[in-house]
Amino acid sequence: MQQFYRGEIANKIVEEMRIQEGLITKADLVNYDARLESPLELQVCNDFIIKGPRAPSILPLLLAAVKTLCEKYQNMNNLDQNEAYFDDILKTQNILGDYLLDIGDPHFDFETNELQESLMQGNLSQILLERLNSLENQKDSTQKTDQLNLASEFLNVVDLEGNIVSYSASLTNKRGSLKRSKQYGFFWNNAMSAFNSNGGKDIINTIQGKKRPRTSLMPMMLVNRRTHVKDQELL
Incomplete structure (x- = not known):
């Protein structure tokens, strides 16, 4: 080192x-x-807690979505057969697009701090729940407003047991000119494409010294409060 x-x-x-x-x-x-930081923690259904990175990871938005869906469907069974549940998952993803531009490095951007605080107090999930309920009567659940598409591809997969995998990729976005170190093998500027360098509305994620770019990386731990640390399941 x-x-x-x-x-x-x-x-x-x-x-x-x-x-x-x-x-x-x-x-x-x-x-x-x-910089070492304590993880975000959010209690979800039953005895489980999700722990993961703070912004500039977009995990705060994901946690808000999880909390919203848990609150709406906490008293319902057989969710794997409930079309409205899957419909709301897609709607929630679309709604979260409105908040992506508020995610940045909280050490540089006050808006990101406000968003994380709103999540921990439950305000953000309440807003999402209200917006979900307002879309109940829309025929096309995947209809989107005019939003900036920060991820080029979305893929949602549901298996026969009701397990859901949501995948997003930005492979078709402009990545810039990547340069590899001939001696050490790593890319010099692979993370720079995560910054916004084209101006426009995405001001929070512009390049600045020591600033961390917004990232979709969000390693999580799903913790059962009734078990010991050694029994934690790493997602």
Whole structure:
């Protein structure tokens, strides 16, 4: 670790970056530090708690969706046979698109802090629930308003047992020119495409020194409060 940030490897990284007209300097590596944060925690159905990363991960939005659906269907059984339940999953995904532009690095953007606080207080899930109920009479549950499509593809899969997998990809978005380190094998700028560099409405996710870009990565733990830590299930 010391070699990478302050030693011989750091010197080689800086030299290779200079040759490729990059912007990283030795000072950037020497002054790099990691930020440790407590996870977001949200109690969901029954005795389960979901734990995961804070913004700039979009997990706060996912947790709001989970809480909303749990509250709406908490007294219902056989959800795997309930078409309205799956319909609401799709509607909730569409509604969350309105809030994507509010997710950024909370150390730079006050709006993101407000959104996370709204989630923890239950306000955001209440808003989602009200919007879901207002869409009850719409014939086309997948109809969307004019939104910025930040993910190019959505895929929802439901198996015979009612298990749901939601997948999104941005493979058709512009990724820029990726440059690989010839000596170390990793990409120099693979994370930069996660920032917004085209201006427009996505101001929160613009490039700025030490800012972390919005990300769809959201490793989670589903914790049963009645079990020990060793029994936690990693999703």
